[in-house]
Amino acid sequence: MAKKFKVDLNQKTCKACGICMALCPKGVLGKRHDGKAEVVDEAACIGCQNCSVHCPDFCFVVKEAAADDK
Amino acid sequence: MEAVYEKYFRGNLPHIWCPGCGNGIVMSAIARALDKLNYPQDDVLFISGIGCSSRMSGYMDLNTVHTAHGRALAFATGAKVCEPRLHVFVLMGDGDAAAIGGNHFIHACRRNIDMTAIVINNSIYGMTGGQFSPLTPTGKRATTAPYGSIDRAFNLVALAEGAGATYVARGDVFHAVQLTNLIVEAAEHKGFSVVEAVSTCPVSFGRYNDMPEPADMMLWLRDNTVTVQQAAKMSEEELADKIIIGKHYETEAVEYGDEMARLLARAKEAE
Numbered sequence: 001m002a003k004k005f006k007v008d009l010n011q012k013t014c015k016a017c018g019i020c021m022a023l024c025p026k027g028v029l030g031k032r033h034d035g036k037a038e039v040v041d042e043a044a045c046i047g048c049q050n051c052s053v054h055c056p057d058f059c060f061v062v063k064e065a066a067a068d069d070k
Numbered sequence: 071m072e073a074v075y076e077k078y079f080r081g082n083l084p085h086i087w088c089p090g091c092g093n094g095i096v097m098s099a100i101a102r103a104l105d106k107l108n109y110p111q112d113d114v115l116f117i118s119g120i121g122c123s124s125r126m127s128g129y130m131d132l133n134t135v136h137t138a139h140g141r142a143l144a145f146a147t148g149a150k151v152c153e154p155r156l157h158v159f160v161l162m163g164d165g166d167a168a169a170i171g172g173n174h175f176i177h178a179c180r181r182n183i184d185m186t187a188i189v190i191n192n193s194i195y196g197m198t199g200g201q202f203s204p205l206t207p208t209g210k211r212a213t214t215a216p217y218g219s220i221d222r223a224f225n226l227v228a229l230a231e232g233a234g235a236t237y238v239a240r241g242d243v244f245h246a247v248q249l250t251n252l253i254v255e256a257a258e259h260k261g262f263s264v265v266e267a268v269s270t271c272p273v274s275f276g277r278y279n280d281m282p283e284p285a286d287m288m289l290w291l292r293d294n295t296v297t298v299q300q301a302a303k304m305s306e307e308e309l310a311d312k313i314i315i316g317k318h319y320e321t322e323a324v325e326y327g328d329e330m331a332r333l334l335a336r337a338k339e340a341e
Contacts, residue, residue, distance in 0.1 A: 013084040015090070053247060056091050057084055058075075058098055
């Protein structure tokens with residue numbers, strides 16, 4: 001079974017630059033009404049860490065979800 | 071949930087940088103590198119000059135000094151000579167290192183003192199409103215070059231190598247994992263190491279050069295960078311607008327601190 005990941009996104013420090021949405025290969029992230037990022041499809045995340053490495057405002061923590069964490 | 075690198079930050083975030091600024095990406099790359107190097111935070115000295123990028127010293131939870139414009143390397147040389155146990159990182163912007171502190175930069179390279187200089191190159195003077203800098207590529211527009219800059223840009227890597235630095239590398243913020251690895255390698259190298267981090271300034275550079283969104287600048291870096299290995303197989307025309315990333319140069323030479331210790335021993339004997 002494919003691994004599942006948990007995407008923790010801190011919208012308080014997000015500055016709506018849009019880098020994460022452009023670089024996510026799986027369309028996990030979408031644009032909220034104010035332009036900030038939001039997680040729209042967490043199940044599609046493959047844990048590539050593109051968002052957490054490239055976020056200039058350190059908003060992301062992506063970790064493998066624990067087994068009971070559905 | 072905390073990221074691995076959060077212990078290196080002072081907790082006064084969010085920072086003042088504009089949305090999509092590459093400085094934040096370099097800051098997390100440095101923090102990840104420090105995490106890999108596993109130096110005690112008290113043994114790291116982090117010195118910066120003046121400019122957008124140099125505000126970083128205010129956010130990092132290390133021994134930090136925010137110094138005079140262009141003179142970060144001079145302060146760092148003094149500190150390293152007095153306290154050789156410190157791991158010294160010097161952070162400068164492109165204007166800070168190549169224009170205002172150009173002389174300090176080449177002479178620090180020449181002395182080969184054991185420290186790591188990280189030059190964030192966003193191709194522009196961001197803080198003062200987007201004037202072109204010595205590292206603005208020829209033909210790119212800036213507020214003081216509305217029809218394109220006619221100046222030739224410095225090749226900072228070749229400059230550092232020619233001036234005598236013993237480790238020279240170039241990374242960029244799109245290849246942030248590689249940038250982290252280059253910073254780790256540079257820190258482990260004994261002698262003067264230079265890492266040029268090609269960064270993005272979406273507000274003062276991107277908007278004037280047909281890259282209005284921060285993500286456009288990231289994709290520009292993705293499409294215009296080639297590795298040192300690839301570049302070796304390419305012709306000069308093909309490389310004209312390309313940014314060559316990776317480790318460019320490494321050699322061994324006498325380190326300034328060691329030489330200073332020997333000099334002090336000789337002077338004591340003579341007394």
